[in-house]
Amino acid sequence: MFELDVRSRKPIYEQLVEKLKQLIINDVLKEDEKLPSVRELAQQLTINPNTIQKAYRELESQGYIYSLKGKGSFVHPSGKVDNEEELKKVREELKKLFSEAIYLGMTSEEIAALLHEVEGGQQDD
């Protein structure tokens, strides 16, 4: 399903969160689709189930998925994502990254090009 870089200094559960977020964002995992079970995914990735558990908990608290006891975890419909807090974080991050990119020599045209490249490849809901 996806690759984790065990060599990264980033904790595995964080990598999992990011990867799953990307899958949801890019509509590979559709609204209300069931995610693989903790045990299943743990076996597939040969990773400790606790680590998967932690990633799912994080995704839930960020509003990307919801869990039903005894049934599993599911993708949260995007329109309903509780996003105010997340949006604020993203805006702050963007501002920080923009100034860093410019400092390192990128022009705003290059940055905008990158934006439109991403925009083009993404499915809107």
Next chain:
Amino acid sequence: MFELDVRSRKPIYEQLVEKLKQLIINDVLKEDEKLPSVRELAQQLTINPNTIQKAYRELESQGYIYSLKGKGSFVHPSGKVDNEEELKKVREELKKLFSEAIYLGMTSEEIAALLHEVEGGQQDD
């Protein structure tokens, strides 16, 4: 000078690195300007000097400052920052953030507006 969150999961020295990077990028700390001494900053922030030094050392290895025994630490002239590796990381980060921002409902116009806001406020060397 700035606020640190000692309770954050993010290590203090990393917060320091980020804050100082921002000050350098936004030209608050100018080329070859002296940073506060390790001990001085430690006292100001009521933090252990070793922690400050760890941050300074990281900034040095990333090319943002240089340190002279017996003299102090200084802002590295921006033209000489080794940036190829850093730039690659920044580009990846931007792409990830763009897709996340769009997913959370931002339009590319809003993002572009944010970019130009940052661009306007930044002093070129």
Next chain:
Amino acid sequence: MFELDVRSRKPIYEQLVEKLKQLIINDVLKEDEKLPSVRELAQQLTINPNTIQKAYRELESQGYIYSLKGKGSFVHPSGKVDNEEELKKVREELKKLFSEAIYLGMTSEEIAALLHEVEGGQQDD
């Protein structure tokens, strides 16, 4: 495993970095092989664990090893070492050393012989 000179003006952690680099370069420590744990090595060498960690951290930032929380530190596969910057430094060092060697009376034949001696003893990946 190796000898350190605690009396040297060269810091212990730098001596450690050099020794470990040599072991990696000469393929004594193979790709993805686990290095001794920080505490283990500290005990073996009767040196403070923090000092070992400083060395490991430096090796990591230079691309020679990677560290995983809770698992240990491992040799980075050589193909992936970021080497452009390092190579530049090495070339400068070589030129300086060559001129010094010649000044002290070595012939270029003697130097070349030394080179081939090293070359013969080294395992390529």
Next chain:
Amino acid sequence: MFELDVRSRKPIYEQLVEKLKQLIINDVLKEDEKLPSVRELAQQLTINPNTIQKAYRELESQGYIYSLKGKGSFVHPSGKVDNEEELKKVREELKKLFSEAIYLGMTSEEIAALLHEVEGGQQDD
């Protein structure tokens, strides 16, 4: 006469030692030629005289110069340099650098080319 990089993490007196060594090796400073006086050089480079003093002391102990009380410091005739100890160090350094260069991807041909380049540009006594 020469440039010192105040931004280098290498102590200034060590930079001085290296620069002067290079001048002697490349025959810019000839046998028995008088070096600039400590005070003179200190003023030229706007550097503390103690720092110059320390560099001269180091060069003397390595056999590159000799000092006459009240007269100044002079270049040691190269044939008479006490070089056994230095040579041993240089050989060790060369071996270490060779293996590092090969590890980073240089071929022995490239290294040899570098050697002959240096050899060609150097004046033998």
Next chain:
DNA sequence: GTGGTCTAGACCACT
């Protein structure tokens, strides 16, 4: 007085 190194010892996060 400045940065840099080292120790001893505590506590946390991850697996």
Next chain:
DNA sequence: GTGGTCTAGACCACC
């Protein structure tokens, strides 16, 4: 049990 962070406090090298 592993690496990572942080503190407190000592000592050194450089200018």
